[in-house]
Amino acid sequence: MQYFELAIIKISRLMDLLAGIILAATATLVVANILGRALLNRPILGTYELVGFLTAAVVGLALARCALENSHIAISFLTDKLPPSWRRFTELAVGLPAMVFLFFVAYNIFSYGSRLAASGVVSSTIRLPFYPFIFLVAAGFLVLAMTVILSLFRQVVGGEAK
């Protein structure tokens, strides 16, 4: 359990770091494109497409860390008033379906990516095969689902609600 916890925390931090680097690169690409367009009259081909894909990667990679830090908006002022045993029950009642659903979403996105990879679909302007970005988003949802398992474990085992 401890290893699982540690692994999830490490993986989501690493993914978030990668998300930050990709975001910085995206902003640089956008500005470079403006400069190229304005000064050299030569915009960077495919910026529009790439920025979209890169943003998807940023979001996917940052999902899990965001969940670990409890940053996905939720309304807790009602459940906060419940006694601890009740609260544990409600956490399980909403956590389990959320976890199953997130695994399902991850699987769905993954199989969408596999379909595109198999059929060789590429983007329209720069003909880039973009299935790797889809896999990144699927990986993000997979780790996100695992953070929900982690918080469920903490509820059941420790009860130290956080």
Place this chain on the structure above:
Amino acid sequence: MNPMTAGLIGILIFFLLIALNMPIAYAMALVGFFGFAYLTTLPAAFALVSTELFSAFANYSLSVIPMFIWMGFLAFYAGIGSRLYNLAYKLVGHLPGGLAIATQATCALFGAVCGSNTATAATIGAIALPEMQKYNYDRSLSTASVAAGGALGVLIPPSVIFIVYGIAAEQSVGRLFLAGIIPGFLLMFLYMLAIYLVARRRPELGPPGPKFSWIERLKALRGGLFEVLVIFAISLGGLFAGWFTPTEAGAVGVFGVALVTALKGGLTLEIIKKSLADTTRTTAMIMLLVASAVIFGRFIAISRIPFAMADWAAALDLPAFAVISLILLIYLVLGCFIDALALILLTIPIFLPVAVTVLGYDPIWFGVIIVMVVAMGVITPPVGMNVYIVKGVAKTVPLELIFKGVWPFLIAIFVCLVLLISFPQLATFLPSLLH
């Protein structure tokens, strides 16, 4: 079961799930998926949570969100806020309630480089609260003035809430940004007036600070104001002039803030790392919410609830003013419980057709009004986001005391709303110049 009933049951389940502390984004996606599967086919619903979810993330028009968020966090860590406060403090600090008045000016100016009300409240709170404590300000007035002032950052562009409204309502982000400027400054003046009147009546709440000579004031002018104006002019000026897409304006803003900070010798790797970490976290939160709202919105659309709402509003035979007041009242009540972004994403598909198609209001104007109403929500109990942020800065002040102090500001927002409803040009004039 007919689609309407399924839609209503879906909405009920959604509210039940979020009341039980399920993150709002999960609940929207979950209910949206099952509702859509029920009303159409399972394969169609599968596509919704794979193809469409990815397309929502990989949408160029959404890439503007991380850019403006990063710009705001960079400005936050770079200390632009404290230089702005220094200026406002030297200009108006000597008036009754002057430090709280200076806080409003700082929030408005900082809002011009920061798109988030919570970041604005956190930045200005950390700077202004210790100063107000030094001059023995009433803690209820000082904390509430920061919480309320944070909402100015939402109206004054750039603004993440306007971007999200623009996405939900399919409106131009540039026009929405322009529309927020006059109402934003109007609200700032009304806030200042409210503070002045409160402090005039009970001087012990906001004792005047020191008075500065004009030379000192002019010196302070060089501090933050100049850099903010330059960044604003290049980034948002470029957007308004049509040179940049919103995403480009955001990226230019990021580089603008970084450059200005570097020129002052303040740009460290630490600042970049911290601001990036905050940005990716906030971006993930907002984009998951937006993508989930797309799924939920599909379900609501095929349940035909929006049409039924529009028909119902048309059949009411009430003056437009009464219907819009009713809608605002609903927003005000929901805004007390649900976060502003989530609330806008959730309700725009339902209320926008009523306001625009049935009542004939301008969708840009409606956006400004809605943003202003949710700005009330961030300072009202029980889930006033900005009040919690300020509480995080001023840990010793009880929440109730902050909520007690927000009354003058709520009245100011209300007056501003009445003015905006009576004179829609306040919001629509600047965007109309774009044509």
